[in-house]
Amino acid sequence: xxxxxxxxxxxxxxxxxxxxxxxxxxxxxxxxxxxxxxxxxxxxxxxxxxxxxxxxxxxxxxxxxxxxxxxxxxxxxxxxxxxxxxxxxxxxxxxxxxxxxxxxxxxxxxxxxxxxxxxxxxxxxxxxxxxxxxxxxxxxxxxxxxxxxxxxxxxxxxxxxxxxxxxxxxxxxxxxxxxxxxxxxxxxxxxxxxxxxxxxxxxxxxxxxxxxxxxxxxxxxxxxxxxxxxxxxxxxxxxxxxxxxxxxxxxxxxxxxxxxxxxxxx
Amino acid sequence: xxxxxxxxxxxxxxxxxxxxxxxxxxxxxxxxxxxxxxxxxxxxxxxxxxxxxxxxxxxxxxxxxxxxxxxxxxxxxxxxxxxxxxxxxxxxxxxxxxxxxxxxxxxxxxxxxxxxxxxxxxxxxxxxxxxxxxxxxxxxxxxxxxxxxxxxxxxxxxxxxxxxxxxxxxxxxxxxxxxxxxxxxxxxxxxxxxxxxxxxxxxxxxxxxxxxxxxxxxxxxxxxxxxxxxxxxxxxxxxxxxxxxxxxxxxxxxxxxxxxxxxxxxxxxxxxxxxxxxxxxxxxxxxxxxxxxxxxxxxxxxxxxxxxxxxxxxxxxxxxxxxxxxxxxxxxxxxxxxxxxxxxxxxxxxxxxxxxxxxxxxxxxx
Amino acid sequence: xxxxxxxxxxxxxxxxxxxxxxxxxxxxxxxxxxxxxxxxxxxxxxxxxxxxxxxxxxxxxxxxxxxxxxxxxxxxxxxxxxxxxxxxxxxxxxxxxxxxxxxxxxxxxxxxxxxxxxxxxxxxxxxxxxxxxxxxxxxxxxxxxxxxxxxxxxxxxxxxxxxxxxxxxxxxxxxxxxxxxxxxxxxxxxxxxxxxxxxxxxxxxxxxxxxxxxxxxxxxxxxxxxxxxxxxxxxxxxxxxxxxxxxxxxxxxxxxxxxxxxxxxxxxxxxxxxxxxxxxxxxxxxxxxxxxxxxxxxxxxxxxxxxxxxxxxxx
Numbered sequence: 001x002x003x004x005x006x007x008x009x010x011x012x013x014x015x016x017x018x019x020x021x022x023x024x025x026x027x028x029x030x031x032x033x034x035x036x037x038x039x040x041x042x043x044x045x046x047x048x049x050x051x052x053x054x055x056x057x058x059x060x061x062x063x064x065x066x067x068x069x070x071x072x073x074x075x076x077x078x079x080x081x082x083x084x085x086x087x088x089x090x091x092x093x094x095x096x097x098x099x100x101x102x103x104x105x106x107x108x109x110x111x112x113x114x115x116x117x118x119x120x121x122x123x124x125x126x127x128x129x130x131x132x133x134x135x136x137x138x139x140x141x142x143x144x145x146x147x148x149x150x151x152x153x154x155x156x157x158x159x160x161x162x163x164x165x166x167x168x169x170x171x172x173x174x175x176x177x178x179x180x181x182x183x184x185x186x187x188x189x190x191x192x193x194x195x196x197x198x199x200x201x202x203x204x205x206x207x208x209x210x211x212x213x214x215x216x217x218x219x220x221x222x223x224x225x226x227x228x229x230x231x232x233x234x235x236x237x238x239x240x241x242x243x244x245x246x247x248x249x250x251x252x253x254x255x256x257x258x259x260x261x262x263x264x265x266x
Numbered sequence: 267x268x269x270x271x272x273x274x275x276x277x278x279x280x281x282x283x284x285x286x287x288x289x290x291x292x293x294x295x296x297x298x299x300x301x302x303x304x305x306x307x308x309x310x311x312x313x314x315x316x317x318x319x320x321x322x323x324x325x326x327x328x329x330x331x332x333x334x335x336x337x338x339x340x341x342x343x344x345x346x347x348x349x350x351x352x353x354x355x356x357x358x359x360x361x362x363x364x365x366x367x368x369x370x371x372x373x374x375x376x377x378x379x380x381x382x383x384x385x386x387x388x389x390x391x392x393x394x395x396x397x398x399x400x401x402x403x404x405x406x407x408x409x410x411x412x413x414x415x416x417x418x419x420x421x422x423x424x425x426x427x428x429x430x431x432x433x434x435x436x437x438x439x440x441x442x443x444x445x446x447x448x449x450x451x452x453x454x455x456x457x458x459x460x461x462x463x464x465x466x467x468x469x470x471x472x473x474x475x476x477x478x479x480x481x482x483x484x485x486x487x488x489x490x491x492x493x494x495x496x497x498x499x500x501x502x503x504x505x506x507x508x509x510x511x512x513x514x515x516x517x518x519x520x521x522x523x524x525x526x527x528x529x530x531x532x533x534x535x536x537x538x539x540x541x542x543x544x545x546x547x548x549x550x551x552x553x554x555x556x557x558x559x560x561x562x563x564x565x566x567x568x569x570x571x572x573x574x575x576x577x578x579x580x581x582x583x584x585x586x587x588x589x590x591x592x593x594x595x596x597x598x599x600x601x602x603x604x605x606x607x608x609x610x611x612x613x614x615x616x617x618x619x620x621x622x623x624x625x626x627x628x629x630x631x632x
Numbered sequence: 633x634x635x636x637x638x639x640x641x642x643x644x645x646x647x648x649x650x651x652x653x654x655x656x657x658x659x660x661x662x663x664x665x666x667x668x669x670x671x672x673x674x675x676x677x678x679x680x681x682x683x684x685x686x687x688x689x690x691x692x693x694x695x696x697x698x699x700x701x702x703x704x705x706x707x708x709x710x711x712x713x714x715x716x717x718x719x720x721x722x723x724x725x726x727x728x729x730x731x732x733x734x735x736x737x738x739x740x741x742x743x744x745x746x747x748x749x750x751x752x753x754x755x756x757x758x759x760x761x762x763x764x765x766x767x768x769x770x771x772x773x774x775x776x777x778x779x780x781x782x783x784x785x786x787x788x789x790x791x792x793x794x795x796x797x798x799x800x801x802x803x804x805x806x807x808x809x810x811x812x813x814x815x816x817x818x819x820x821x822x823x824x825x826x827x828x829x830x831x832x833x834x835x836x837x838x839x840x841x842x843x844x845x846x847x848x849x850x851x852x853x854x855x856x857x858x859x860x861x862x863x864x865x866x867x868x869x870x871x872x873x874x875x876x877x878x879x880x881x882x883x884x885x886x887x888x889x890x891x892x893x894x895x896x897x898x899x900x901x902x903x904x905x906x907x908x909x910x911x912x913x914x915x916x917x918x919x920x921x922x923x924x925x926x927x928x929x930x931x932x933x934x935x936x937x938x939x940x941x942x943x944x945x946x947x
Contacts, residue, residue, distance in 0.1 A: 004851070007852075010746070011749060011750055014742070014743055014746040014747070015746050015747045015750055017743065018743045018744075019763075021818070022766055022767070022769075022770045022819060022823070023766060024781070025779075025780075025781020025782050025784075025785065026769065026770065026773065026778070028785050028791060029777065029780070029781045029784065032784055059339075060339065078678075081674065082674040082675050082678055083675065085671040085674060085675070086671060086675035088671050089667070089669070089670070089671030089672035092668070093667055093668025093669075093671065095668045095669065095672070104676070104679060105672075105676075107679050107682055108682060109876070110876065110921075111686070111921055112876070112897065112917075112921065113880060113882070113897075114880060114897035114900050114901060114917070114920075115685075115686070115689070115880075116685065118685070118689065118904065118913065118914070118917055119682060119684075119685020119689050119917070120682070120685050121685075122689065122692070122910075123681065123684050123685045125360075126358070126688065128358055130355075130358075131355070131360050131361065131363070138681075139681075141678065142679065143682075145675060145679065149675065173652035173655075173656065174652065174655065174664070175648060175651050175655050176648045176649075176652055180648075203772065203773070204774075205774060206882050206883065206897075213343075213351055213363030213364075214310050214312075214341035214343065214363050214364055215363060220774060220776055223776050224776045224887075225342050225343065226315075226342070227783075236784075239780065242774070243769075243773055243777070246769055250768045250769055250772060253768070254764075254765075259761065259764040259768060260760065262764070262827060262830060262831075263751065263752060263760075263830050263831070346906045346908075347905040347906075349905075349908060350904060350905060350910070353702075379701075379702075380701065380702055444805055451906065488809075490808055490890050490891070491890060491891030492890070503787055505787070617699070620699070620907050620908075623906065623907060627894075627902070628720070628721035630891070630892055631721050631724060631894055
């Protein structure tokens with residue numbers, strides 16, 4: 001067990017186990033969604049696309065899907081400027097209380113999601129903005145902000161500030177330097193971060209649960225409510241739509257920056 | 267040529283006639299419509315899912331949409347979960363998330379006591395309904411009860427070859443470990459647990475200890491806890507053999523071809539009512555149309571279809587029970603039927619249910 | 633590019649110049665030392681929303697619920713906090729959540745380490761890509777859909793039980809219990825653990841392993857004495873994240889737990905939405921934040937922030 005073969009067996013065995021647990025639910029749901037029967041089961045009872053047809057007619061799911069896109073767009077739109085500036089600020093500039101700032105900016109991680117959700121529900125309710133869709137985008141941006149900052153700061157760390165010095169030496173004023181040198185250089189991080197923020201907002205469930213109501217329900221909450229009410233195969237069909245969107249996001253992320261970016265040490 | 271002339275001539279005449287008719291018909295409804303507030307884009311009704319939502323659609327909301335042209339959307343948020351959201355909306359002066367709440371009478375009463383419901387006293391036909399339609403302990407009609415129902419003992423006949431279980435205590439049997447189901451707050455069973463635990467009706471609500479004893483014993487049998495649709499799913503998937511659930515859920519599984527029966531054991535079953543209420547804070551026209559929806563729901567057609575689909579006794583008098591439920595203990599109509607059932611007055615439920623729910627959860631969590 | 637024939641600058645250049653003039657007027661050179669603070673200001677403001685929410689909750693937690701009106705009483709009291717310590721159910725739920733957090737963290741790391749190692753060390757780019765995709769896809773699919781998939785697989789008439797009954801075995805109780813929740817959490821946390829371990833493993837050059845082997849250690853000893861200690865920042869980062877996420881998870885216990893395996897997040901949710909007691913829910917939340925932060929602070933003090941830290945270059 002201690003030879004090279006043993007190493008391969010142990011490592012690949014454990015990894016295969018992980019792969020199975022990671023992919024099995026996805027495959028099963030895809031399979032179950034093609035059933036021609038009336039209840040969820042796998043293997044499916046016959047093959048049919050009827051649940052997908054039903055899905056297109058279901059206003060509730062379509063509305064929720066569109067709302068999820070909107071909310072994710074708001075989240076990403078806020079995250080890009082805020083997160084990029086914050087990453088640049090923390091990494092490149094001299095700031096006192098840097099340690100405290102790091103802890104502060106990690107608060108969305110350290111404060112449990114359920115507490116953030118409850119707190120924002122109370123706060124937004126008190127200032128009367130609960131019930132609209134954009135506060136949900138704002139809330140999702142807040143809780144996922146560390147991801148954006150993390151993604152951009154990876155790029156900022158790799159940035160050579162000699163480039164900016166060179167630009168300044170050529171006579172470029174600060175804003176021009178920022179837009180023509182700095183920003184393009186950190187673009188990989190910004191894109192990675194934006195994509196992450198979008199997909200995380202699209203998937204976000206718990207905080208949305210607190211903030212949505214029936215007029216503003218987003219797709220993850222809708223799926224959750226449907227699981228709790230009646231489990232028919234159209235739920236599997238919408239899950240497959242979800243999976244397809246996730247696939248698209250993974251492909252996009254890979255095309256734009258390459259998934260290998262996550263392997264790099266900081 | 268002449269055919270064409272004749273054709274055009276006919277069509278011109280027809281055109282003039284039709285347009286006159288059209289103009290007339292456009293003018294008339296406008297006169298009527300001037301008295302009706304603008305119809306909203308949709309009405310949102312909170313409902314329970316599964317068989318319940320389907321029954322509401324069939325009996326109330328689909329006919330209503332056909333009649334008025336207003337689409338109705340069902341919101342499946344749990345009744346307990348939407349309560350604080352509505353309260354917060356009313357407190358903060360925002361539009362509430364739903365137009366009509368299909369709620370348990372107890373929850374509706376709590377909301378009514380808090381003053382967040384719209385008075386329904388001006389609906390027509392309230393006096394024609396059975397006395398049970400009027401809320402107890404409240405002034406006027408802050409809500410209207412729409413039917414009664416029984417929390418029966420539903421079971422799989424295969425697991426009980428000697429016939430229906432005679433006592434709720436059968437739930438404690440070892441062989442049913444992991445195959446017993448209750449609502450996840452103990453609703454419908456909390457007072458019955460007292461009786462099953464050896465107490466009497468007089469012990470409710472001051473001495474619930476026999477009930478809690480029963481729960482502690484039941485906990486050892488690993489019961490499953492869930493909501494309405496879970497029971498149907500569990501019976502369908504063969505996960506449970508016995509449950510305390512509303513007859514609707516068992517009947518739904520039965521109608522799907524699953525072998526399920528129900529009975530009223532010797533200790534009795536809890537009987538209760540559900541109702542409809544409208545939260546305050548809606549825009550005037552939406553409130554008007556929400557009221558129209560409730561008005562329709564207590565009318566003869568809706569009551570007949572809706573309650574027949576559910577299989578529950580309506581508050582509209584004189585309707586025949588569905589064929590499969592004549593003489594069924596879950597469809598009480600005579601005084602004898604009601605004697606076997608346990609009804610807890612609304613005020614007692616309002617005060618005590620939250621405590622019972624909390625204690626139930628505590629015991630079942632451990 | 634500038635139109636050299638007429639000598640006029642393109643619009644974008646002129647816009648940038650205008651902005652620069654504005655900035656120069658509003659933000660003098662001397663103040664450029666404050667640039668850092670300015671840049672972080674929006675993020676600070678955004679995170680402040682959470683602080684405000686916490687503030688409201690801290691206030692609410694100090695008021696008891698008046699059962700007659702279902703509103704919070706006006707007087708301040710510590711009754712909600714007392715309820716946490718007095719009622720055994722909450723301590724039980726806390727214990728259950730902490731235990732789950734420990735188990736899930738341990739199992740996730742054991743599974744994540746080989747996964748991350750293979751991803752980093754494999755020569756084939758295709759295999760690396762495959763492993764990455766297999767990791768990111770569930771990550772992007774989200775908790776609810778995956779939990780739902782497991783319900784289908786593990787249910788009494790689900791996939792596994794169908795095979796079991798086909799083999800003549802009795803159906804197994806695979807869902808609606810504590811082990812199901814733990815299992816669901818492990819498969820959810822796995823991508824997090826791998827993502828946080830990978831940078832640390834990537835930083836360890838392959839030469840180190842080769843050196844260890846050339847000194848006579850087999851791969852087990854290399855792992856134990858060289859690789860794992862060097863990967864500590866990754867292990868710390870992964871442990872902290874998986875621990876806190878598990879401790880505070882809501883969806884898995886809710887969907888897979890069957891109502892009897894509530895975690896703290898479920899108790900908080902219930903206290904607000906099931907029994908309408910905002911005071912109690914707020915108190916439980918504050919307690920959770922305090923416990924979680926204390927544990928994380930402890931780990932950070934002992935082991936540093938690991939791969940979670942945002943390293944700066946200007947100290």
